[in-house]
Amino acid sequence: MSLELVVSNIYKSYDSKSVLRDCSFSFRKGETHVIMGHNGSGKSTFLRICALLEAPDKGEVNYLSGSNILRKDIVLKRRMTLLLPGVGVFNATAFKNVAYGLRIRAIKREEIVERVNRILEFVGLIHKKNQNALTLSSGEIQRIGIARAMVIEPEILFLDEPTASVDQENTEIIEDIILKMRKEGKPIIITTHDKVQAERLADRLLIMQNGKIIS
């Protein structure tokens, strides 16, 4: 049964500064959702709450399978993933970085090798699989992050500003990867502050301003 996300009237503050106010959202499967807004509009916090990395102060985030509301446990958390801005690659080879999500799920070695190689080929980094990920360029690190998220075949993939602090060439490569995923019907929710990029990638576009989804 596929995963559905319903966010109802969430609020979030940090040190009494309101970041999110009365945000609601429902995720339609098979579509690429883009949340657009200026820096500080609350889109990253919204994404982190949707990905269960943080809890809202008020309101509800529910994942449904059919009519069942799912428990927010490790089983559910493993059905989705969030690519953070800055990625956070480990001090290991590109291959080991991408294999991480599979290894912690106790997947067999042969399957890990096959899936990781396939994904590295997809993001165009197969030739760098034995290089330490920390020595890659920022654009390549971002692609490793996407590969690391994709390889676990999440039912919802959250991408927080996937092309921020990346050069033009890598931005185009990353956008192409996202478009390919969109074509394959992969469920994606992306945040961006780039209007052109938002329009290019979105099936459904949401605009955030001052902590509220305005359209």
Next chain:
Amino acid sequence: MPFAPVIVKIYLIFSMNSIIDGFIKSFSLIINLDKELLGIIFLSLNVSGTALVISTLIGVPAGTIIGLKRFPGRGFIISLLNTFMGLPPVVVGLFVYLLLSRSGPLGFMGLLYTPSAMVAAQTVLAFPIVASLCHSAIVNVNPIIKQASVTLGATPYQVATTIVREVRYGILSGIIAGFGRVMAEVGAILIVGGNIAGYTRVMTTTIALETDKGNFELALALGIILLIISFLINILLHIIQRKGRLKTAI
């Protein structure tokens, strides 16, 4: 006193000769693999190595928990560990002696003046160094590493092991620093070990004893070996730190 400079000169030559003589004899002990010398070296490495293994087994998980978890009294424990890093070995020796002495709470175990007592004292000395440096390495890891492993579906235990693996060079540096500390200390093991020949006599206590007796050959031979071990530890530490710096440089 026209003869005074000559007397000083003769005295200096004699002193130098006795030092050179001591060095020659000490090298002869090392080259001939003197049985007593080897026994002392083996016991030293055995005691300090065992203490280090125990300190690592307790210190790394302790440092990891303190680094990753927030709980009441955490700040106090960190301050305590940092203070204990500089504990004078004689104080540790006294503390362990009181615990293990016949009238002490652990006196029934009959461990005083045994290598086990020396291991206990050196564990107390090494543990704060290993735990504290492990904690420092963990808290200095980029927070995004923890978040990345959580977003990829890691359990809390898997997050902890991922972070430990990330800071492995820092932790290894702490372990080696702990080994350097216990190998070089003399006060604690002298108090709890008693410096019994062939049983609890290690390199540092032998150097102290033989120097007191004016028997420099063995003391010098052990001093040279201790210096070599210390030098090797420092080289290893340097290599590990350089490797860690290279791999985290971006």
